[in-house]
Amino acid sequence: MSGKRKLAVPILLIAMTAMAILIVLLFSKVLLNDQASSTDRGIRLAEQYEQCQAYAAALQGGTESLATADTAADRLPAAAQLGQLAPLEEGCAEVLSRKAVNPENDEEAAKQSILADLEKIRAAAQQIGLHEGPATDEEQAALAKLRAGGEELAGILGQYTVPAEGDRYRQMAAGVDWTKPAADAALRIRELAESLPSKG
Structure with missing residues (x-):
């Protein structure tokens, strides 16, 4: 009996x-x-954030080029740059509509709202200069507004350095550092879109 007990403890x-x-x-x-x-x-968020940065850069660069173009042929490079905006809108709207950016967001409704604003900005930029000769005074004023908006947007988004490695991706997924610039960018996009005339 004691032998069985001695084996039971080690087992x-x-x-x-x-x-x-x-x-x-x-x-x-x-x-x-x-x-x-x-x-x-984090990788997905970083890619989407970079799409917002690319949108701002293309808006700024395209409107800047358009403002100095005197002929339809001169406007082709600007049109190509502004043509880059549409494919960037979906990812940009998605990252800016996250609950991490604004906890009160209904993500899908916020995404659709930001997407509509980005589309309105793009449409306003792309309808300028659809004629021969230099831009009119009214078009130059619209270009100045769009260029300034793109520059401000680039500055806001540039406050955060997009990650390039694992730990930083995990921090981005946790909402570290990027949500404030993203919220400010969403607000600036809304303000710019609201300052533009409605299509009609």
């Missing part, structure tokens, strides 16, 4: 040790999966 200790090791391994796997998922979310 119990071995079983407890094996269970502890198994728990640690499973917990480590869960943590690694969470970390990988967080990195993936």
